[in-house]
Amino acid sequence: MTNRPGEAATSSVPDPFLAHARRADRSDGLAHFRSRFVHSDGLVAYFDGNSLGRPTNAGVERIQRFLTEDWAGRLIRGWDEQWMELPFAIGDRIGRVALGAAPGQTVIGDSTTVLLYKLARAAVDAPRGGGRRTEIVLDTDNFPTDRYVLDGIAAERGLTLRWIEADPASGVSPEQVAAVLGPQTALVVLSHVAYRSGFLADAERITSxxxxxxxxxLWDLCHSVGSVPIELDAWGVDLAVGCTYKYLNGGPGSPAFGYVRDDLQRVLQQPIHGWMGSADVFLMGPDYTPADGMRGFLSGTPPILGMLAMQDTLDMIEDRGIDAVRAKSLALTDFAIELADEWLAPLGATLASPRDPARRGGHVTVQHPGMREVTAALWERGVIPDYRDPGGLRIGLSPLSTSFEETYHGMAAVRDALREHLLAASGLG
Incomplete structure (x- = not known):
């Protein structure tokens, strides 16, 4: 008999962690959603839902139906019949289900990078009664795209970047933000959940x-949307962007969303003027006149095919509510941390994520100098985490598609691979 990673060679010695995982799965109110996802043969555990979510069965069917019926059947008529309004309809739905945003403030459009550029440029160029402001606040541990885009905007507009030196394990605190704010601060750009550690920022207080x-x-919601409750309207947030291919399961490269608070839509003008953002899309006139509302934040033709798959995940979140998703997310990451303490800490690994669940998003990171090699070994064994320097193995547990037993077997495989790496490094393996 071949045992899965972590299973005892004999059933006479029950594993309390495995027993706990099976009890948790039996009482899991979201467990029935797992059957709605495509699960590939030979995969022991998928720990990268915070980078790319699994496809849903309904999403596969929706795309196939779109190709044969909507696209092939309706052809160009599809734009008049549905597609022109799809970026706003799905945007409003993301707003309602996952962002705490009233209608008319969220749109599906470009990539996260392009939307980040549009909204940040619009923000720093916004008219201000007190004169031009010249500083953008950001942190050293923010996702590379955010840092690169803002560096480019600062160069374009003659602005200064005010850097917060962020501890990757503890994230950016309100106190750190307060210390760099001043009369020249035009814009603050931070991630709601840190991409390396999973640290959950206090968005409401920092916004205030x-x-x-x-x-x-401007909040980057890429690692929080669909996993962590968000209340953009209640928090008074100005601007936000986020991707849809992580916890929303939109598929590789599915388009991002942008949020602009209602009152700011009449003030901000995004810099990429394209035909789809004009006041009369089909006038084809000589000059650009921006459309009112969120249409004015579009530029080119919306990527309709990329908007299809995420709709089925929105169905699931709306069915049970984001609070139920968050509760399971915390239970999964608590379990992963417990296993890391028991199995990985004795091997020299350390937790690089907050232990306090109130300050933790949907993934955890475990650090060890050998994790790059461990990650490569795990991929060969059907366990898929990802790796982030320095020495961080990220464990992304998507609440809708991940079980506790899958988490158990995946963590057991991490333990075994790290142990083998240490033996080989010592010359004993």
């Missing part, structure tokens, strides 16, 4: 502090 200083705030 920025407003007190007269600045606008």
């Amino acid at each position: 502090l920025a407003h007190d200083a007269g600045a606008l705030v």
